[in-house]
């Protein structure tokens with residue numbers, strides 16, 4: 001069953017199409033990564049799905065509710081967790097008061113369990129919180145009523161590496177337990193690590209929708225070779241090698257051709273060391289975004 005279904009979803013702001021005819025589905029029990037650089041349209045999709053803004057054209061359903069049907073969507077949202085990019089908490093409240101407020105609206109049966117993993121200082125007012133503490137409070141808030149679907153906008157931003165890792169492991173366990181997670185990110189390694197499927201959005205348009213495994217396999221192989229002699233570019237580099245870096249006797253490249261052809265080519269050289277592996281999603285991402293990726297990734 002599809003938990004989220006977008007059909008031609010479009011949102012225009014004047015000349016800008018923040019979302020342009022976006023269509024895809026998220027299935028029950030999957031972790032779906034929504035990837036794109038700043039300004040690509042990720043937050044717009046999320047805000048449309050939650051009924052916070054209205055589509056210009058097209059529509060979507062969330063847990064079966066049409067986002068244009070206010071009443072149905074409100075009912076469905078009782079079973080949805082939402083981590084926004086900026087938390088809408090009243091900053092004068094303490095963390096505990098903010099959680100109490102949400103608990104009264106939706107329940108909090110998993111609050112204690114979550115607070116063992118994510119540890120914002122509950123008795124301080126939120127205005128004194130660091131970015132990471134705000135994010136942790138948001139995570140507890142999003143999951144504590146044990147929703148079937150959680151939608152998260154850049155969930156790890158502001159978290160230190162330890163807490164990021166903790167969130168990744170938590171999300172994996174949630175999905176094993178049948179929950180569905182939709183999250184946006186511009187952090188490729190994160191999407192690669194935790195998502196089952198990825199949608200890549202660029203300038204409002206969905207440019208790719210794939211299993212992570214398929215995306216990686218289409219991206220060729222990343223090869224690093226150490227030769228027993230300096231690499232001669234004219235002799236060594238073939239048309240099937242892209243993103244080539246040569247330094248003395250070392251060559252690194254992504255190989256996009258037939259594996260057999262690569263082996264046939266390499267027997268002509270004295271090879272001291274070789275490493276062939278899957279490319280990082282970053283490399284593949286560059287093929288979709290070109291030079292844009294370099295400046296937008298951080």
Ligand SMILES: Nc1ncnc2c1ncn2[C@@H]1O[C@H](COP(=O)(O)OP(=O)(O)OP(=O)(O)O)[C@@H](O)[C@H]1O
Nearest residue numbers: 013016018036037038039040041042043044045186
């Ligand atoms: N309220 C608005 N009025 C006008 N333009 C908007 C508005 N909200 C978003 N946009 C534009 O729509 C486009 C998509 O923005 P959006 O915030 O959805 O991108 P994003 O992928 O979430 O970016 P980021 O990673 O920086 O959060 C951008 O060009 C943005 O300037």
